Amino acid sequence: MSVDTDTVRRIAKLARLAIADEMLEPMAKELNIILGWAEQLNEVDTGSVEPMTSAAQTALKKRSDIVTDGHMQEAVLRNAPLTEHGFFVVPKVVE
Amino acid sequence: MSVQEIYDARHGEKGGYLTGATGEWELIIGMEVHAQISSKAKLFSGSPADFGGEPNEHVSLVDAAMPGMLPVINEFCVAQAVRTGLGLNAQINLRSVFDRKNYFYPDLPQGYQISQFTYPVVGRGEVRVDLPDGGVRVVRIERLHLEQDAGKSLHDQHPSMSYVDLNRSGVALMEIVSQPDIRSAEEATLYLEKLRTILRYLGTCDGNMQEGSMRADINVSVRKPGRPLGTRCEIKNINSMRFIRQAIEYEARRQIEILEEGGSIHQETRLYDQVKGETRSMRSKEESHDYRYFPDPDLLPLEFTQAWVDDIAKGLPELPDAKKARFMSAYGLSAYDASILVADRETAEYFEQVAKGRDAKMAANWVITNLYGALNEAGLTIQTSLVSAAALGRLLDLLADQTLSGRLAKDVFEIMFSSGGDPEAIVLERGLKQVTDTGAIDAAIDAVMAANPDKVAEVKGGKDRLLGWFVGQVMKSTGGKANPQMLNDALRQKFGL
Numbered sequence: 001m002s003v004d005t006d007t008v009r010r011i012a013k014l015a016r017l018a019i020a021d022e023m024l025e026p027m028a029k030e031l032n033i034i035l036g037w038a039e040q041l042n043e044v045d046t047g048s049v050e051p052m053t054s055a056a057q058t059a060l061k062k063r064s065d066i067v068t069d070g071h072m073q074e075a076v077l078r079n080a081p082l083t084e085h086g087f088f089v090v091p092k093v094v095e
Numbered sequence: 096m097s098v099q100e101i102y103d104a105r106h107g108e109k110g111g112y113l114t115g116a117t118g119e120w121e122l123i124i125g126m127e128v129h130a131q132i133s134s135k136a137k138l139f140s141g142s143p144a145d146f147g148g149e150p151n152e153h154v155s156l157v158d159a160a161m162p163g164m165l166p167v168i169n170e171f172c173v174a175q176a177v178r179t180g181l182g183l184n185a186q187i188n189l190r191s192v193f194d195r196k197n198y199f200y201p202d203l204p205q206g207y208q209i210s211q212f213t214y215p216v217v218g219r220g221e222v223r224v225d226l227p228d229g230g231v232r233v234v235r236i237e238r239l240h241l242e243q244d245a246g247k248s249l250h251d252q253h254p255s256m257s258y259v260d261l262n263r264s265g266v267a268l269m270e271i272v273s274q275p276d277i278r279s280a281e282e283a284t285l286y287l288e289k290l291r292t293i294l295r296y297l298g299t300c301d302g303n304m305q306e307g308s309m310r311a312d313i314n315v316s317v318r319k320p321g322r323p324l325g326t327r328c329e330i331k332n333i334n335s336m337r338f339i340r341q342a343i344e345y346e347a348r349r350q351i352e353i354l355e356e357g358g359s360i361h362q363e364t365r366l367y368d369q370v371k372g373e374t375r376s377m378r379s380k381e382e383s384h385d386y387r388y389f390p391d392p393d394l395l396p397l398e399f400t401q402a403w404v405d406d407i408a409k410g411l412p413e414l415p416d417a418k419k420a421r422f423m424s425a426y427g428l429s430a431y432d433a434s435i436l437v438a439d440r441e442t443a444e445y446f447e448q449v450a451k452g453r454d455a456k457m458a459a460n461w462v463i464t465n466l467y468g469a470l471n472e473a474g475l476t477i478q479t480s481l482v483s484a485a486a487l488g489r490l491l492d493l494l495a496d497q498t499l500s501g502r503l504a505k506d507v508f509e510i511m512f513s514s515g516g517d518p519e520a521i522v523l524e525r526g527l528k529q530v531t532d533t534g535a536i537d538a539a540i541d542a543v544m545a546a547n548p549d550k551v552a553e554v555k556g557g558k559d560r561l562l563g564w565f566v567g568q569v570m571k572s573t574g575g576k577a578n579p580q581m582l583n584d585a586l587r588q589k590f591g592l
Contacts, residue, residue: 014385016199060395065134065171068141069155076151076159076261086150087249087258090201094250094257 002032111278112320115351120317122347123324124283125275128290129268130300131244131308132175138243138267139166139209146306150260158265160204165393172267173397175299176216176241178407179269182297182414183236185220187404191240193394196386201259202246210270212388215240216397222273223416224282224289229430234286235274241397244268263307269300275314275324280343284336287311288438292415296440304334311339315346317354325350326360330367330374342367346374418443426455435463441477448484453491461487465505469512481515482508490518498522500529500579530576536569536585539577543568544589554590562586 003011005024008031012019019027073086082089112119137144140157157164180187192214195207217239224232246261271290277283291302291309301308311334316327328350330342345367350360365374413421415437422433422443436446436459450458466487470480490507493499499507499522510521522528530536543565544551554561565586569577 010385014197014387054395058395060397061167062170062173063136063141063167065136065169066141067136067143069136069157070140070142070153072155073149073151076154076156082256084253084258086152087252087260088151088201089253089256090259092250092253092255092257093201093248 002035003028113317113347113351115355117355119320120347120351121320122278122280122343123275123316123318123327124277124279124343125314125327126273126277126283126286127312127314128271128273128287129244129310129312130179130271130290130294130302132172132267132269133299133301134169134172134175134267136169137265138169138172138241140265142265144266146303146308148262150258151262153262154264158204158261160206166209166391168394168397169267172241173216173399174407175267176239176269177399177404178297178411179271179294179299180217180220180239181404181408181411182293182299183217183220183222183239183271185236185239186218188214188216188218189399189401189404190214191216191397193241193391193397194388195391196242196388198386200245200248201257202248202261202264204246204261204264208243208245209391209394210242210388211240214396222286222289222293224286225419225430225434226282226285227431229434232276232282232285234276237272237274239269239271242268242270275316275327280340280347283313283343284339287336287339289415292438296412296414304336307334310334313339313343313346315343315350316360317347317350325354326362328360328362328374329364331364331377333367338367338369341372342374345372349374412440422446426450426459428456428459432459432463435467439477445477445484449488449491451488453488454495457491457494458488461491461508465508466512469509473512480512482511486511486517493518493522497531497578498528500576502575502579503527503529506575526574527576529578530573531578531581533581533585536573536577536582537589539569539572540565540582540585540589543572559592562590562592 005028008019008024008028012027077083077086077088080088112121114120132138132144134144136142137158140155142155142158143153145153155164157166177187191211193209194212196210196212197207199206215238219238220236222234222236224234226232244263244266246259246264249258249260252258273286277286287309291300294300294309295302303309310332312332313330314327315330316325318325328346330346333339333342346365353360364377366377367374418437419430419433422428422436423430426433428436435442437443442462446458446462449462466477466480466482470476487508490499490504490511493507494501494504507518507521507527510516510525511518547568550561550564554565566579566582569582569586570579
C-alpha cells in the first residue's frame with residue numbers, strides 16, 4: 001500500500017490539517033515509509049490467531065441506568081472561546 | 096447507509112407503478128430510522144437523557160468530550176436494543192463492536208460518533224406492515240445498532256454565529272435499517288407507523304417525532320419495472336409523516352424527470368425543504384462521506400449471554416401482531432379493524448375492557464367509528480378522553496337492552512364525550528329513555544295522522560315514500576325517543592302496508 005499526493009491532500013482535509021502544497025510530496029514519502037514499515041507485519045501468518053481487542057483480558061465495564069452526572073453548565077462551557085445564554089457560540093454553520 | 100447487502104425481494108412484482116413520459120417507473124425505498132432509546136441516563140455517561148432542560152445542563156465532561164474522559168456503557172440501553180431486536184424477530188448478536196464514525200461538526204465535540212459498523216448488536220429481522228386492504232407487507236430489517244446522538248445547533252439565534260447545545264450529545268439511539276422493500280410513499284409511512292407501534296409496545300422508544308425521538312433517513316431510487324436497482328439518493332432526517340410522504344413523492348418525480356431526459360442520478364445526500372416542498376443537495380456532506388470507521392479503542396467488544404437475552408424475552412409484552420391475530424380469532428374482528436385497535440397499547444386495552452362480556456364487533460365499531468371519530472375531530476387521545484371504557488361499555492348495555500335506540504345512544508355519547516358522566520345518569524337526567532311503549536307510539540302516530548289528512552290520503556293513494564316523512568314527524572313529536580323499529584312497524588300497520 002502506498003499513498004500519492006492527492007490522497008495526502010484528501011486525508012489532510014478530512015483531518016482538518018492545513019498542509020501546504022510543497023509539503024504534500026515530502027509528506028507522502030514519509031507516510032509511505034511508515035506504511036511500508038507497518039506492512040512488514042503482514043509477513044507474520046496470523047490466520048489462526050484471534051484478533052486482539054484489548055491488552056487486558058477483561059469484560060466491558062457497564063454502568064446502571066442512573067443519573068449521576070451533568071448539571072455543570074459552567075464547567076462545561078468554561079474553556080469555550082465564546083458562549084452566550086448557556087450555549088457554545090461558533091461561526092455560523094448552515095446546510 | 097451502513098454496510099449491508101441489498102436484496103431485491105420484490106423483483107418482478109407488478110402494480111403500484113408511477114407513470115412518467117416514457118412509461119411506468121417502479122419506486123424503491125429503504126429506510127434508516129433513528130429511534131431514541133427510552134432511558135434515564137445517556138449511552139456512555141451518567142447525564143440525564145430526557146428531552147428539554149436548560150442549554151448544556153444535561154451534559155457531563157464525557158458528553159462534552161473533555162480530554163481524558165472515557166465512555167462507560169449503560170447496560171439498560173443495551174437491554175433496550177436487545178428487547179427491540181426481539182420485538183422485530185431479529186437475530187441477537189451476543190458479541191458486537193463499537194466503532195468510531197469520524198466527521199467534524201460543531202455539535203459533535205468528540206469529532207466522531209460512537210456507533211457500530213461491522214458487528215451490530217442486532218442482525219436481520221422483519222416488520223409486518225398492515226395495509227389498508229387488510230393485507231400485510233413484510234419489510235425486512237437488515238440490522239439495528241447502538242450509537243450516540245449528536246448535540247443540536249441553532250442557526251437562527253444570531254446573524255453570524257450558531258449556538259450549540261450538547262444536551263442531546265451522547266443520548267442513546269437505535270439505528271434501524273430496513274432492506275429496500277418499500278414501494279410507495281404510503282407504504283413508507285405505514286412502515287414507520289408500525290415500527291413506532293412496536294417500539295411503544297416494547298417501551299424502548301416513545302416514538303415522539305416532534306421532539307425528535309424518531310427521525311428517518313430515506314433512500315429513494317427508481318427503475319423501469321423488472322430492471323436492476325437504480326442509483327439511490329438519501330434524504331436526511333425527516334421528522335414527520337407528512338413530510339416523509341411529500342419528500343418521497345418529490346424525489347421520485349425529480350429522479351424520473353432526470354432519467355427521462357437522458358441524465359443519470361448521482362448518489363448523494365439530500366435535504367428536504369419543508370417550506371418549498373422539495374429536496375436539495377447537501378453539498379457540504381459530500382466530502383464528509385469518508386467516515387473512516389475503526390474500532391473504538393476506548394471500548395471493549397459488547398458481550399452478553401444467551402441467558403440474559405432469554406430473560407429479556409420473558410419480559411416482552413404481547414406484541415401488536417400477536418394481539419391482532421388474537422383480536423381476529425377471539426373477537427371475530429376483520430384484519431383492518433384489528434390492526435386499528437392494536438395500533439397502540441392503550442386503545443387495545445380500552446377496547447378489551449369495552450368488549451368484555453359484550454358484542455365485540457359492536458364494541459369495535461363504537462371504539463373505531465364513534466370514539467375515534469370524535470377524538471380525531473377534537474384533537475384528543477384515548478388517554479385524555481372523558482369517556483372511560485367502563486362508561487362506554489354501560490352505554491352499549493343500554494343499547495343492547497333497548498333502553499336507547501342507536502340514534503339516542505349517539506346523542507348520549509356526544510354528551511359523555513363533551514362533559515363526561517355516566518350514561519345511565521345522562522339518560523335519566525335528560526329523559527332520553529327510548530319509548531318502547533306501543534301505546535305511546537300509536538298515540539303519537541295518530542296525532543300526526545290526524546293533523547295531516549292530505550298526506551295520509553297520499554300514502555293511501557300509493558305514495559309509499561311519504562312514510563319516511565311520517566317517521567320524521569313522529570320522531571320530532573317524541574323528541575327522537577321512539578324506538579325506530581317499532582315506529583316503522585306501527586306505521587306500516589296503520590297504513591296496512
